[in-house]
Amino acid sequence: MNRSSTHAALVLAVRPYGESNREAVFLTEDAGLVRATVFGGPKSKLRAYVAPFHSGEMFIYHDPVKNYRKITDFAVDAWRPGLRESLERSYAAAAIAETVIAGFGGGGSWPEAMALCRDTLDALDGADETGCRSSVVRFLWKWTELLGAAPDLECCIDCACFPPPDEVVWYSRSDGGIVCGRCAPRRDRAGSVELGPGARAWLRAVTGADAKTALRIGAASLPLRQAKEAALAAAAEAVGTRLKTWNLLGGN
Numbered sequence: 001m002n003r004s005s006t007h008a009a010l011v012l013a014v015r016p017y018g019e020s021n022r023e024a025v026f027l028t029e030d031a032g033l034v035r036a037t038v039f040g041g042p043k044s045k046l047r048a049y050v051a052p053f054h055s056g057e058m059f060i061y062h063d064p065v066k067n068y069r070k071i072t073d074f075a076v077d078a079w080r081p082g083l084r085e086s087l088e089r090s091y092a093a094a095a096i097a098e099t100v101i102a103g104f105g106g107g108g109s110w111p112e113a114m115a116l117c118r119d120t121l122d123a124l125d126g127a128d129e130t131g132c133r134s135s136v137v138r139f140l141w142k143w144t145e146l147l148g149a150a151p152d153l154e155c156c157i158d159c160a161c162f163p164p165p166d167e168v169v170w171y172s173r174s175d176g177g178i179v180c181g182r183c184a185p186r187r188d189r190a191g192s193v194e195l196g197p198g199a200r201a202w203l204r205a206v207t208g209a210d211a212k213t214a215l216r217i218g219a220a221s222l223p224l225r226q227a228k229e230a231a232l233a234a235a236a237e238a239v240g241t242r243l244k245t246w247n248l249l250g251g252n
């Protein structure tokens with residue numbers, strides 16, 4: 001049995017493990033989430049390579065008897081140093097990593113999950129404060145799509161009508177879909193998020209574009225806030241919980 005293998009991988013999280021070693025969590029393209037030990041003290045090269053949000057080719061050794069995995073090398077192809085240059089960027093990247101871990105790496109759609117993460121992190125590497133927020137909102141919406149739980153923004157779940165683009169609709173947290181302006185009065189507003197025409201148009205535009213292009217699609221603060229609330233609600237349904245790192249997204 002071949003105990004060594006290589007994988008296209010992204011480092012999601014690293015934590016201390018034992019006296020001078022670390023344990024890292026990776027998203028891989030062909031094996032989903034992988035946890036492995038990284039040996040070496042603060043001056044080790046490998047430790048510098050295996051740092052959050054680096055991606056590249058991971059070389060891993062697996063002992064199936066002890067069910068033990070260690071990283072033997074990591075050839076970094078993207079370092080993304082900009083993610084460490086501002087608090088907003090590191091919060092945004094951490095929110096993405098936590099979402100991926102909570103969503104089991106994308107539930108089997110690993111190549112798509114990897115492409116979405118890499119694309120989003122590359123955009124975040126140079127994003128300003130608003131860009132960080134909008135990138136995470138876009139990411140959360142795309143992540144619910146990946147998990148097969150994306151809300152349909154075009155069709156009312158109560159009457160099956162297609163509200164015109166200029167109509168205000170409500171996103172229902174409990175039903176995971178939108179309710180049109182005529183059906184909304186019959187529903188409990190507390191469980192709903194208002195989505196104005198701007199928020200729906202913005203979500204449609206950014207989810208149809210790559211992450212860097214999406215950064216150039218501006219949004220006023222109200223539509224972005226509405227889109228954020230709907231994305232957080234949809235992602236919480238898809239992942240099964242509202243993650244702590246999402247609360248660090250500012251702009252309320």
Ligand SMILES: [Zn+2]
Pocket residue numbers: 156157158159160161179180181182183184
């Ligand atoms: Zn309706």
